Amino acid sequence: MTPMLRALLFDVDGTLADTERDGHRPAFNAAFRDFGLDWEWDVPLYGELLAVTGGKERMRHYVERYRPDWPRPADFDDLVAELHRAKTRHYTRMLSEGGIPLRAGVRRLLQEARQAGMILGIATTTTPDNVTALLEHSLADDAAGWFAVIAAGDIVPAKKPAPDIYLWAMQQLGVSPEECMAFEDSEHGLCAARAAGLKTVVTVNDYTRGHDFTGALAVLSDLGEPDAPYTRLDAAGGGETAWVDLPRLRAWFARD
Numbered sequence: 001m002t003p004m005l006r007a008l009l010f011d012v013d014g015t016l017a018d019t020e021r022d023g024h025r026p027a028f029n030a031a032f033r034d035f036g037l038d039w040e041w042d043v044p045l046y047g048e049l050l051a052v053t054g055g056k057e058r059m060r061h062y063v064e065r066y067r068p069d070w071p072r073p074a075d076f077d078d079l080v081a082e083l084h085r086a087k088t089r090h091y092t093r094m095l096s097e098g099g100i101p102l103r104a105g106v107r108r109l110l111q112e113a114r115q116a117g118m119i120l121g122i123a124t125t126t127t128p129d130n131v132t133a134l135l136e137h138s139l140a141d142d143a144a145g146w147f148a149v150i151a152a153g154d155i156v157p158a159k160k161p162a163p164d165i166y167l168w169a170m171q172q173l174g175v176s177p178e179e180c181m182a183f184e185d186s187e188h189g190l191c192a193a194r195a196a197g198l199k200t201v202v203t204v205n206d207y208t209r210g211h212d213f214t215g216a217l218a219v220l221s222d223l224g225e226p227d228a229p230y231t232r233l234d235a236a237g238g239g240e241t242a243w244v245d246l247p248r249l250r251a252w253f254a255r256d
C-alpha cells in the first residue's frame with residue numbers, strides 16, 4: 001500500500017521564484033564591483049556557472065575555469081567569503097525593494113497544503129537569509145513560519161546534487177521519503193531529491209528546460225493556475241494542461 005503523502009519539500013531558487021537571472025546574478029555582479037573586480041556575469045555565462053550550486057562554490061569555479069590567469073591573493077578563501085556576504089546583502093536588499101514574484105501556482109498550492117494540514121519544508125543550497133527574504137517579501141510577512149523546516153546553505157557540507165540537504169530536512173521533520181514529495185527546477189535538484197528517495201515534480205525555467213529530468217514524477221512548465229494552466233512536458237503526460245493541486249499530487253504520488 002502506498003504510504004500517505006504527508007510532507008511537501010520545496011527547492012527555492014528557480015522553483016518558488018525565478019531568482020537566478022534577475023536576482024542572484026546581478027547581486028554577484030554588484031558585489032564584484034564593490035570589491036573593484038572586473039568580473040561581470042552576463043546571462044549566458046551565468047547559465048553555464050549554474051552547473052555549480054552554491055554561491056561561494058560558483059565563484060571559486062569561475063576563477064578556476066574562466067579566469068585562470070587572475071592573480072589569486074593568499075587569502076582567497078576569505079575574499080570569497082567576504083564577496084559572498086556582500087552578495088547576500090545586495091540580494092536581500094533587492095528582494096526588500098520590490099521582490100521577485102513567486103512562480104505561477106506556488107502561492108495557491110502552498111495555501112491549499114497549509115489548509116489541509118500538510119507539512120511544508122524547504123530544501124535549498126542558497127543562504128538562509130535569502131530564503132527568509134524571499135518568503136517574507138514575495139509570499140507573506142509570516143511565511144517563514146509556514147515551513148516546519150528551512151534547510152538551507154552550508155548546514156550540510158555537500159550541496160546538491162548530493163541528497164544531504166533533503167535527508168537533513170526529513171530527519172528534522174521526522175518523516176520518511178515514502179511520505180514526502182519534492183519540487184525542483186533543475187537537474188542537480190532532481191538528482192538530489194531522487195538520491196534522497198523522493199518522488200519529485202519538476203517545473204522548468206529558461207535556464208533548466210534543456211536539462212535531463214529522467215526519473216521525475218512529472219515535468220511541467222509551471223504549477224499552473226485554473227485560468228493559466230501548466231503544460232506537461234514529459235512523455236508520460238502527453239501534453240496535458242491543468243494545474244497542480246493536492247488531489248492531483250496525491251494521484252501522481254499513488255501511481256508511481
Ligand code: XBP
Nearest residue numbers: 013024053054055124125126127189
Ligand atoms: C541554488 C543555487 C544557489 C544560488 C545562490 O540551487 O545554486 O547557489 O544560485 O545562492 P538550488 P547563494 O535551487 O538547486 O538549491 O549565493 O546563497 O549560495
Ligand code: MG
Nearest residue numbers: 011013014185
Ligand atoms: Mg533550484
